[in-house]
Amino acid sequence: xxxxxxxxxxxxxxxxxxxxxxxxxxxxxxxxxxxxxxxxxxxxxxxxxxxxxxxxxxxxxxxxxxxxxxxxxxxxxxxxxxxxxxxxxxxxxxxxxxxxxxxxxxxxxxxxxxxxxxxxxxxxxxxxxxxxxxxxxxxxxxxxxxxxxxxxxxxxxxxxxxxxxxxxxxxxxxxxxxxxxxxxx
Amino acid sequence: xxxxxxxxxxxxxxxxxxxxxxxxxxxxxxxxxxxxxxxxxxxxxxxxxxxxxxxxxxxxxxxxxxxxxxxxxxxxxxxxxxxxxxxxxxxxxxxxxxxxxxxxxxxxxxxxxxxxxxxxxxxxxxxxxxxxxxxxx
Numbered sequence: 001x002x003x004x005x006x007x008x009x010x011x012x013x014x015x016x017x018x019x020x021x022x023x024x025x026x027x028x029x030x031x032x033x034x035x036x037x038x039x040x041x042x043x044x045x046x047x048x049x050x051x052x053x054x055x056x057x058x059x060x061x062x063x064x065x066x067x068x069x070x071x072x073x074x075x076x077x078x079x080x081x082x083x084x085x086x087x088x089x090x091x092x093x094x095x096x097x098x099x100x101x102x103x104x105x106x107x108x109x110x111x112x113x114x115x116x117x118x119x120x121x122x123x124x125x126x127x128x129x130x131x132x133x134x135x136x137x138x139x140x141x142x143x144x145x146x147x148x149x150x151x152x153x154x155x156x157x158x159x160x161x162x163x164x165x166x167x168x169x170x171x172x173x174x175x176x177x178x179x180x181x182x183x184x185x
Numbered sequence: 186x187x188x189x190x191x192x193x194x195x196x197x198x199x200x201x202x203x204x205x206x207x208x209x210x211x212x213x214x215x216x217x218x219x220x221x222x223x224x225x226x227x228x229x230x231x232x233x234x235x236x237x238x239x240x241x242x243x244x245x246x247x248x249x250x251x252x253x254x255x256x257x258x259x260x261x262x263x264x265x266x267x268x269x270x271x272x273x274x275x276x277x278x279x280x281x282x283x284x285x286x287x288x289x290x291x292x293x294x295x296x297x298x299x300x301x302x303x304x305x306x307x308x309x310x311x312x313x314x315x316x317x318x319x320x321x322x
Contacts, residue, residue: 050314
């Protein structure tokens with residue numbers, strides 16, 4: 001079981017992610033997670049007021065089924081397939097995080113400082129999570145895709161628009177990680 | 186019943202991203218600090234295998250499960266939307282260490298606080314829908 005509970009090698013994970021994308025192609029679909037956010041908006045009936053959400057989201061129910069499966073997969077992986085050796089970061093990263101007051105992983109996927117339930121008592125942390133989500137939702141729809149739709153599916157199909165988007169992802173990410181996060185923590 | 190295969194694909198997706206730790210805020214931070222090859226390795230392997238797979242689909246004119254030729258549409262031409270949207274997305278990605286797939290996966294794993302990211306992401310998507318016609322694309 002160790003080969004399952006230990007951190008999976010990047011080459012195994014990368015191969016499987018491509019296999020998932022190609023499987024969806026075989027089902028006649030396209031890999032992309034962020035369009036589910038548009039479906040969630042449309043499900044509320046807001047399409048009557050905002051034309052962007054007046055589309056055939058029911059044709060995308062298969063993608064919501066992928067999301068449901070992904071949530072179950074996350075539950076099983078975290079609760080039954082985890083190990084204390086997980087998330088073995090570069091020691092330098094752990095030092096940097098400690099300087100920002102962020103706890104080391106010790107097998108955890110997410111830091112308590114950002115995701116522990118005590119954050120619900122901190123208006124600042126609530127705003128950080130909501131604000132980050134806002135950027136993700138707005139940016140991915142504006143760019144027409146996220147890490148799955150552009151970085152994996154678009155790049156695999158050698159799409160120049162996807163290359164632009166992915167360069168944008170990294171420019172934004174580097175600005176946040178190097179200049180803005182240190183101000184927030 | 187026709188959705189079972191999609192739930193299964195999603196299930197494997199959720200396990201792969203969790204066990205490769207691509208859902209981890211820590212791994213995203215470490216990637217943007219250039220302190221590990223792990224995330225770059227995942228993305229580059231996926232693209233390399235994906236390019237080969239898509240080429241095979243196109244060259245062999247493979248058919249999908251229903252017997253129709255597999256068509257993978259090109260992305261719309263444009264620049265502003267990809268650069269600006271991309272940078273905004275990247276800011277959010279590094280801020281909360283999650284992209285849309287992992288948001289759902291971590292919520293399913295029981296991290297209630299990730300629900301705040303999902304609420305933000307749905308609001309952000311809504312905001313784009315409202316402002317769409319006023320934005321450069």
